[in-house]
Amino acid sequence: MDKKEGKILIIDDDQAVLYTAKMILKQIFTQIRTASHPSQVMPLLEKEHFDVILLDMNFAQGKTSGQEGLFWIKEMLKADEEAQIVVTTAYGDIDLAVNAMKEGAVDFLTKPWEKERLVATIISHYERHRSQQEVSQLKNREQALSQDLESPFSEIVSESAAMESVFDTIMKVSATDANVLILGENGTGKELVARAIHRASQRSTQPFIKVDLGAVTETLFESELFGHAKGAFTGAVEDRAGRFEIASNGTLFLDEIGNLSLPLQAKLLTALQSKQIVRVGTNKPIQMDVRLICATNMPLYDMADQDKPTFRQDLLYRINTVEIQLPALRERVEDIPVLLYYYLQQFGKKYQKGKLEISEHIIRQLQQYAWPGNVRELQHAVERAVIMSNSNRLEADDFLISKKHQPTSNIRNSYNLEEVEKKTISEAIRKHQGNLSQTASELGMGRSTLYRKMKKYGL
Structure with a gap:
């Protein structure tokens, strides 16, 4: 049997008990520590975390009241408020066990304990503790990502008419569980829109999980999205949940969905139709409940309409219940001044440059530039300008706009x-x-x- 990656601490003044418990538990867990008195491990608890602590309730010679144990439970929980403390006593005093659990212990064992009871109790609280940790870590991470600021679209900076319809669609679709397809060029803010939908939805307290399908290889697609069982393939050293499971009750954002090959599209479609996934290496279906948002910069409709389609029409219809088309920055040039001031303030603070200024003349020049990289290119251009500028007033040269891209207004009187x-x-x-x-x-x-x-x- 493979050992569990766990750390168990045993504290007892009876050396025979320490030895026996260690010999039993080291067959199950990778790390076992022992101590004959709680005072020996208090400095350790300040720095190190144990999955389960097995604590005797009496240490002084002749003492049977358990008051020492109650004291050390309090002290240990001060050092590690998540400590899972299982207490042991030779006297089977129910009142003492109740008092111990009131102080924060999670369970108790009476001596002499049976091997099976000891093992079952420690494993139970180890698994419970690990499960709580995983849930807590996931919730904390995703709540931090989805935390709202003052505005429902706090990260999407715009005053243009072209974006008003986008905001309106976000608000309407957020109240539903409809699948959303976000289309737009690179750098237009597709992920920001996906996060805005999630933050405004009823799933906002649940995970928002992003998968960049452009970076997922054919061989790892099923493992990444559906999960795998230990031993399912070389390198699968433990069971692993896929992105669909991790995003359960929340939002799954599939970015660059246009990059999926036809075979992988078929696998994704099957999962979406059945609302079930099966981990690689198992036959057990797992029900899924996720809100799906997809995004791409590729022309999916064109790809689906070809004589030899490179994108499945049935998958396209499955993911585009609501469609949001993000305009390119050249189609919302009135937002350029707003974005410039936003990023100037952001990067001025980040690089401690103080208050930065930019003239109206420079802004007009930047509005004439085509911005093929859209908002992302503008953001990077401002950041570089802030870093390289020698004064608090930015000039055109600070932005180093490529000369190969002509201003959008230069094509005049052409017969080409x-x-x-x-x-x-x-x-x-x-x-x-x-x-x-x-x-x-x-x-x-x-x-x-x-x-x-x-x-x-x-x-």
């Missing part, structure tokens, strides 16, 4: 058909505030054709 088409599509997208269905309708082309054109021109 591709330039004209690119400009026309860009203006139509801006006119309809990023609504690609309306844009495609006005341009007289299908949505999949519009996606192809946008990809071609880098829009």
Whole structure:
């Protein structure tokens, strides 16, 4: 039998008891410590955590009241408030056991204890303690991620009309459990929108788990999302819950879903349809209850409409109950000044640069730049400018905008058909505030054709 990765502390003034308990428990747990008096381990409890502490209630010669044990329970819980203390006494005094548990002990054993009873009691509280730790760590981590600030969209900085419809959709869809598909170029803030939906939902106190599908290999996909059993494959040294299980009752955010191969899409679709997952190496189905949010910068509709589709239509329909299209930064240029001031304040404080300024002339120049990397590129440009600037007034050179990207207003009076088409599509997208269905309708082309054109021109 493989040993449990646990630390057990045994405290008893009877050396025979210490020896026997250690010999029994070291066959089950990886680490066993012993001490003949609680005072010997108090400095240790300040620095080290034990899964279970087995504590005798009497230490002074001739003492049988258990008052020493009650005292040390209090002291140990001061050092480690999560300590799982199981007390032992040779006298089977029920009142003493009750008092010990009132002081914070989790269980008691009477001497002489039976081996099976000792083992069962220690294992029970070890597993309970580990389970509490895992839940506590997960809840704390995810609550920190999902903690609301003053605004429901505190991290999404915008005053543009193009984003108003996005905010409106977020508020409407957050009140439901509908699956959401977020579309948009790299750097437009798809993860921020996903987190905003989660924070405003009824699942906000539960986990928000992100999976970057672009970084998950074909061989690890099932293990990563569905989990695996110990020994299921080389390197599976212990049971592991997948992302669907970890996100239970919360939100699962599948980023870059357009990168999934067709075989992996089929596996994901099966799980979503059945609302069950099966860990690799087992046959036992596990029910799942998650709110699914997916995101991609790829043209899924175009990929699903091809003669040889690279994205399954049935999966697309499963994940896009509600769709949110995020506009590119060039389609919301009125947000550039707001974003600039936001990041100037943020990075000025981070790098202790004090109050930073930027002229209206520089802002207008930055508004003419195409920002192919969108808000993320702007954020990085401001951070670099703050770091490298020698004064509290930022200049154009501080931003080092690539010269190969011409200002969006430079295409004028051109008769080049591709330039004209690119400009026309860009203006139509801006006119309809990023609504690609309306844009495609006005341009007289299908949505999949519009996606192809946008990809071609880098829009």
